[in-house]
Amino acid sequence: xxxVIQFSDVHFGCEHVHAVAAAVDYAKAVPxxxxxxxxxxxxxxxxxxxxxxxxxxxxxPQPVFVxxxxxxxxxxxxxxxxxxxxxxxxxxxxxxxxxxxxxxDNLMVRGVTTARGWQARPNWSKGVxxxxxxxxxxxxxxxxxxxxxxxxxxxxxxxxxxxxxMTGDVKRGDKAALIFAEAGVDLITTGHVxxxxxxxxxxxxxCSYAIGCGTLSHRERGAPPSFNRIEWDAREIVVTxxxxxxxxxxxxxxxxxxxxxxxxxxETAPDPATPGEMEATVA
Numbered sequence: 001x002x003x004v005i006q007f008s009d010v011h012f013g014c015e016h017v018h019a020v021a022a023a024v025d026y027a028k029a030v031p032x033x034x035x036x037x038x039x040x041x042x043x044x045x046x047x048x049x050x051x052x053x054x055x056x057x058x059x060x061p062q063p064v065f066v067x068x069x070x071x072x073x074x075x076x077x078x079x080x081x082x083x084x085x086x087x088x089x090x091x092x093x094x095x096x097x098x099x100x101x102x103x104x105d106n107l108m109v110r111g112v113t114t115a116r117g118w119q120a121r122p123n124w125s126k127g128v129x130x131x132x133x134x135x136x137x138x139x140x141x142x143x144x145x146x147x148x149x150x151x152x153x154x155x156x157x158x159x160x161x162x163x164x165x166m167t168g169d170v171k172r173g174d175k176a177a178l179i180f181a182e183a184g185v186d187l188i189t190t191g192h193v194x195x196x197x198x199x200x201x202x203x204x205x206x207c208s209y210a211i212g213c214g215t216l217s218h219r220e221r222g223a224p225p226s227f228n229r230i231e232w233d234a235r236e237i238v239v240t241x242x243x244x245x246x247x248x249x250x251x252x253x254x255x256x257x258x259x260x261x262x263x264x265x266x267e268t269a270p271d272p273a274t275p276g277e278m279e280a281t282v283a
Contacts, residue, residue: 002106002149003032006228008191011071011217012052013043019216019225019244024059026242026249030229033107035060038191038213039069039115039155044076045088054092065102066095069155069191070115070125085117098133100153101140107151108144110137114156114170127156127170127192134176138183146264149232150186157190157210159201177201181208186237186260187230189213194221196228196241198255207260211239226252235259 214226
């Protein structure tokens with residue numbers, strides 16, 4: 001029914017050159033609905049890194065959806081970090097940093113920014129999520145086409161995953177995860193920790209899943225370079241971590257996740273009402 005290829009944490013500037021090139025070849029060879037890239041496309045936000053990242057993204061088969069990560073700011077430009085942290089990212093990728101959306105009959109993806117150019121705590125690499133942006137994204141995904149897989153894309157895991165080599169420590173992450181789960185979001189796709197995982201989120205109906213992606217850089221944290229292949233039908237979501245062996249990408253680990261059943265029906269869905277009609281109905 002559908003397939004998404006998820007890449008993350010390519011970190012141009014310390015990218016794994018052979019794996020990065022092979023990733024484009026893989027995406028061109030394997031039919032899919034979307035290439036999803038969940039942040040940290042550069043290492044330090046240098047112009048040459050953004051130039052390389054932009055060229056790599058443009059080499060990918062369309063459509064492509066890109067979200068920002070904490071490394072996608074000009075690290076050494078204080079003014080840019082404070083006042084326009086995502087200008088270079090948006091110019092290089094052609095993708096907006098906020099309220100990014102992709103929609104097809106079988107798939108809807110919404111992006112939420114968890115990275116910040118700066119924040120009032122010592123470690124700026126950690127995550128922050130805005131609940132107003134969360135609610136906008138949740139409402140959009142709640143109204144996705146009937147039967148479509150609903151994906152929230154951000155860089156930091158909203159809920160800490162046991163056993164990962166580092167934390168996202170996302171402010172308001174638990175609250176946001178609950179909002180998304182109650183909106184019927186199927187997958188919250190993230191990067192940041194550089195290891196793949198697929199875990200149930202113990203909230204609401206327990207049919208929302210946290211999907212983490214590995215890295216295509218030399219910043220390995222106990223796992224080789226990898227990416228995710230996400231496939232689904234009406235009943236099941238299958239997430240496969242595809243690992244670089246040194247010569248090629250090969251399937252490594254697979255998670256099979258029962259899919260939430262969408263009980264909405266087009267023939268019984270109400271027509272959108274105007275505010276005046278809503279007031280008349282209440283009266």
